[in-house]
Amino acid sequence: MANGTVAVSEKTFYEESTNKYSGILSWLLTTDHKRIGLLYLYTIGGFFLVGVVLGLLMRLELIAPGETIVDAQTYNSLFTLHGVIMIFLFIVPGLPAIFGNFFLPIQLGTNDVAFPRLNLLSWYVYIIGAVLVLISLVLPGGPIDTGWTFYIPYSVRTSTNVSLAIFAAFVLGFSSILTGLNFITTVHRMRAPGMGFFRMPLFIWSLYATAWIQVIATPVIGITILLVILERTFGVGIFDPALGGDPILYQHMFWIYSHPAVYIMILPAMGVVSEILPTFARRTIFGYKAIAYSSLAIAFVGYLVWAHHMFTSGISDTARWIFSLLTFIVALPSGVKVFNWVATLYKGSIDPKPPLLWVLSFIFLFSIGGLTGLVVGSLATDIHLHDTYFVVAHFHYVMFGGTGTIFIAGLYYWFPKMFGRMYNIKWANIAAALYFIAFNMLYFPKFILGYMGMPRRYFDYLPEFTTLQEISTVGSWLMAITIIIIVTNLIHAGLKGKKASANPWGGVTLEWQTTSPPPLHNFNRHVEVNHEPYDFSQLKELEYDSK
Amino acid sequence: MDQNKHSEHHHVTGYGVYILVWLGLIALTSITVTVAGIDFGMVALAVAMTIAAIKSALVINIFMHIKFDQPIFKVFLLVSGFTLIVIFVLTFFDFTYR
Numbered sequence A: 001m002a003n004g005t006v007a008v009s010e011k012t013f014y015e016e017s018t019n020k021y022s023g024i025l026s027w028l029l030t031t032d033h034k035r036i037g038l039l040y041l042y043t044i045g046g047f048f049l050v051g052v053v054l055g056l057l058m059r060l061e062l063i064a065p066g067e068t069i070v071d072a073q074t075y076n077s078l079f080t081l082h083g084v085i086m087i088f089l090f091i092v093p094g095l096p097a098i099f100g101n102f103f104l105p106i107q108l109g110t111n112d113v114a115f116p117r118l119n120l121l122s123w124y125v126y127i128i129g130a131v132l133v134l135i136s137l138v139l140p141g142g143p144i145d146t147g148w149t150f151y152i153p154y155s156v157r158t159s160t161n162v163s164l165a166i167f168a169a170f171v172l173g174f175s176s177i178l179t180g181l182n183f184i185t186t187v188h189r190m191r192a193p194g195m196g197f198f199r200m201p202l203f204i205w206s207l208y209a210t211a212w213i214q215v216i217a218t219p220v221i222g223i224t225i226l227l228v229i230l231e232r233t234f235g236v237g238i239f240d241p242a243l244g245g246d247p248i249l250y251q252h253m254f255w256i257y258s259h260p261a262v263y264i265m266i267l268p269a270m271g272v273v274s275e276i277l278p279t280f281a282r283r284t285i286f287g288y289k290a291i292a293y294s295s296l297a298i299a300f301v302g303y304l305v306w307a308h309h310m311f312t313s314g315i316s317d318t319a320r321w322i323f324s325l326l327t328f329i330v331a332l333p334s335g336v337k338v339f340n341w342v343a344t345l346y347k348g349s350i351d352p353k354p355p356l357l358w359v360l361s362f363i364f365l366f367s368i369g370g371l372t373g374l375v376v377g378s379l380a381t382d383i384h385l386h387d388t389y390f391v392v393a394h395f396h397y398v399m400f401g402g403t404g405t406i407f408i409a410g411l412y413y414w415f416p417k418m419f420g421r422m423y424n425i426k427w428a429n430i431a432a433a434l435y436f437i438a439f440n441m442l443y444f445p446k447f448i449l450g451y452m453g454m455p456r457r458y459f460d461y462l463p464e465f466t467t468l469q470e471i472s473t474v475g476s477w478l479m480a481i482t483i484i485i486i487v488t489n490l491i492h493a494g495l496k497g498k499k500a501s502a503n504p505w506g507g508v509t510l511e512w513q514t515t516s517p518p519p520l521h522n523f524n525r526h527v528e529v530n531h532e533p534y535d536f537s538q539l540k541e542l543e544y545d546s547k
Numbered sequence B: 001m002d003q004n005k006h007s008e009h010h011h012v013t014g015y016g017v018y019i020l021v022w023l024g025l026i027a028l029t030s031i032t033v034t035v036a037g038i039d040f041g042m043v044a045l046a047v048a049m050t051i052a053a054i055k056s057a058l059v060i061n062i063f064m065h066i067k068f069d070q071p072i073f074k075v076f077l078l079v080s081g082f083t084l085i086v087i088f089v090l091t092f093f094d095f096t097y098r
């Protein structure tokens, strides 16, 4: 497919920069989408590890009934911070900002995103948001203790640093909107010649659907946060019942953003799955259009279900059954995807490399997460399960087991392309197996605990819950070991790993048709697309040797 | 990309139009304020929202040039507007029947 000549450079994007600086400044002032993707990788990855440490501390507290290592107030701050970091600093920006930035232009066959400077700005805005979170921890008043949902009226009454912490979430929202705008424009304006919408890889489709949610939904949380800050500073009485406000209005506004936001988290992950499966099954994806359209469908239906988080809050009965019904509809497009993925594997020539193993874990864990979502989406069962550990288990299965697993799968898949080096496959396989065991040990007991009545957000519990809590804590240690193995393997590979070839897995999307790591302008040739995205008949022409 | 396509559509709006629209907006604002003084009961909200919708339509079409731009931008705006309406309607399923 390659023809035409373009000024050929042998240098990679590490050796050539978009500005006149070298060293650290060439990174901090870069407008290269690949470098910005890596800046995001290091910062988001760092916050993920901080979030994990907070999670481990909570699990340690919960190893036995009564106060073990922290008191009640500290525990409140721990789960709030863990939630805020994991949601706003890790999982919402995660896949789009890292892999989206790095691979969206390459997969479209272009040299950068539409607005490279805006792209760098979005990283700085992210950093400012993160710094504000950190400042809110040390200021007098103490770390925020409301839970990551900042529910009124408590968030107006507590003396901890709520205003600054939620203002940080406001700032982070801007970063998200900028990335979304950039991606929408890039997809519409910068596709390589021949790359029609239906020749775009499915990862791009999912980023495109996500970008729309980022742009349309994020302003709602912005407005909500400003109103809470107004309420706290001036006591205007929009939400606070003591001043004639309506606390349920807050919950509506919060979830009008935060429910679509769960699709910001999961859609890009589903896109990555649709990339990895064809590569390792060596056949085209089953139901390309169905998967592409289901991304848009999920993005849209995702707006219609927010009040299923509020079944027990006192909303009207009419609203309750309508939202319960609508919730079941979201399961349809998600089901379309899962069936298409499984059908892609059917009669494929499966190559069980680490990225595929992680994707298989994902399908299993995400299905449990999704199906238990229907349990809490049903009005009757939710009355029993609301605010119990069942919910904690459910959302860890979808967010961590879903998006978190794919975050690691994506790293294993694209690492050789991003860094030009290969990691140790054996250790990657061991990590995959350990992860699966650790994950289920850590979170499955929480389903049972929740069903038995263990409420969420408590630092203490009744003696009859002890055994299951202990299993979960031991699972968290196993998880810690797994994460250490993953990180060590990757860092070691980045520094000392074997050189990776341009196409180590035998993929056929455009990122596998350039060098590893890519040159500054992504391709040393003129790109023109005349294949479907997952057409493996091209593999003969591409530089790929299966050994 | 296709440079010509953009410049073809370049539209210049005269100052007269801008001033007329501005006066229109002020008039609508005063209507909103006046209407707020009359007791319309449940309909009051609908009236206020209708006037607000007309005002935004004017601003978006004339001041923001959407009227003269490529149709794709209208699609984008309609998608956002439609989402907003859906959200309002669904919220009222709670509020109205509580």
Ligand code: HEM
Pocket: A051, A052, A055, A056, A058, A059, A079, A080, A082, A083, A084, A086, A087, A090, A091, A146, A147, A148, A149, A392, A396, A399, A400, A404, A455, A456, A457, A458, A476, A479, A480
């Ligand atoms: C080793 C990894 C992790 C461990 C040990 C862990 C553990 C926990 C624990 C013990 C809680 C508090 C339960 C309660 O008392 O209600 C919690 C809450 C939470 N976790 Fe995790 N977690 C981990 C990873 C993650 C990841 C990857 C995410 C998101 C992507 C996440 C998102 C959340 C959220 C949103 C909450 C709710 C916070 C709140 O109630 O406000 N966690 N986690």
